[in-house]
Amino acid sequence: MMNPVWTEKLRLFDQHLQLAARSPHTRKAYARDIAHLAELTRLEQPEQVNTIAVQRALAQLRYQGLSPRSIARILSSWRNLFHWMIKQEQLAANPCAGLRPPRAPQRLPNALSVDAAMQLLEHSSESKLDLRDHAMFELMYSSGLRLSETTSLNVSDIDLSQQLVKVSGKGKRERLLPVGSKAITALEKWLDVRGPHQEEALFVSEQGTRLSPRQLARRLEKWRQQSDCAQHVHPHMLRHSFASHILQSSGDLRAVQEMLGHANLATTQIYTSLDFQHLAKVYDGAHPRAKKPPKETTE
CATH class of the missing domain: 1.10.443.10 (Intergrase catalytic core)
Known part of the structure; x- marks a missing residue:
């Protein structure tokens, strides 16, 4: 379970998403991805997350076998959380800035012999x-x-x-x-x-x-x-x-x-x-x- 600081931050962020008319499905996905971030970084509060911590978290996701597409979605959730925190003047810079998810393997088109x-x-x-x-x-x-x-x-x-x-x-x-x-x-x-x-x-x-x-x-x-x-x-x-x-x-x-x-x-x-x-x-x-x-x- 997340500690109270992360839980409160997620509650406020969810209110922001609700006001922005995001669907319940999208809001659940954000909550799940942010809970994943709290678990992977093991930091007391979101304000402590830096770029190195995010990079380590991404590496753990890859080690867990998540697909590049799933990691891209999770990274997008984290980036949006920190973007909101910057607008709330709770953070100076986005620790996800400049980070890219792993590339998905290129799917080759099917062709007949x-x-x-x-x-x-x-x-x-x-x-x-x-x-x-x-x-x-x-x-x-x-x-x-x-x-x-x-x-x-x-x-x-x-x-x-x-x-x-x-x-x-x-x-x-x-x-x-x-x-x-x-x-x-x-x-x-x-x-x-x-x-x-x-x-x-x-x-x-x-x-x-x-x-x-x-x-x-x-x-x-x-x-x-x-x-x-x-x-x-x-x-x-x-x-x-x-x-x-x-x-x-x-x-x-x-x-x-x-x-x-x-x-x-x-x-x-x-x-x-x-x-x-x-x-x-x-x-x-x-x-x-x-x-x-x-x-x-x-x-």
């Missing part, structure tokens, strides 16, 4: 809906389109003769992208059966309205099941697969950045990690000195 992508896209049928779906998924993989970019396309955005698609991406930035021959063939088949519509959308529903992102996602899951692809596939995975496979073949990060429509190269660099994983697998499987020796058996 080349074989899995081929299995997914080789499946097709001649029904009208399947022709539409095949054209959609071929185009997404062929040109690295986002889900929203795909459903926003109009018929006029496709140039079949030049094998190009005009895309309006984030921030309304337009880019002109090449379309592969497989996707062109699938688009030609779809446009042959699409029929005339008042709707300009390239991909329309059975009712003739623009296909929604949710509808596309549902159709992709159905398509995956019909193709017997064992791996779960979501729409953005086709874009990730496009980027990963292009980078594996070309090594041209700048070109991939342009095709994906990333404003910052750092956003694209995450795919270099995927590429390295691919190279590492090839190395482990091919290099004679990379393979682990068989385990010795004792008789």
Whole structure:
């Protein structure tokens, strides 16, 4: 339990949070995090907490196995407590100033292997809906389109003769992208059966309205099941697969950045990690000195 000095400080801080219309859930989280600080520092009062004490407390949280995200939230609670104390003229400086939580490990996007992508896209049928779906998924993989970019396309955005698609991406930035021959063939088949519509959308529903992102996602899951692809596939995975496979073949990060429509190269660099994983697998499987020796058996 906290000593009376910490308890009183927390009570006053909670009153401040209540006046600031913070939710009961948020206030409970603050109380829990500040109680954690009192326990970790073992100081008599909050005014005694300095930067070194906070650093030690953060180190203990990491030793306890808390995730970087949890530590970031706790540090934010501590920082806000001391900021309030400064405004109350109870503290001269914030001991959390300049301290950063540990970085969370970068989550790599899921991408299909080349074989899995081929299995997914080789499946097709001649029904009208399947022709539409095949054209959609071929185009997404062929040109690295986002889900929203795909459903926003109009018929006029496709140039079949030049094998190009005009895309309006984030921030309304337009880019002109090449379309592969497989996707062109699938688009030609779809446009042959699409029929005339008042709707300009390239991909329309059975009712003739623009296909929604949710509808596309549902159709992709159905398509995956019909193709017997064992791996779960979501729409953005086709874009990730496009980027990963292009980078594996070309090594041209700048070109991939342009095709994906990333404003910052750092956003694209995450795919270099995927590429390295691919190279590492090839190395482990091919290099004679990379393979682990068989385990010795004792008789």
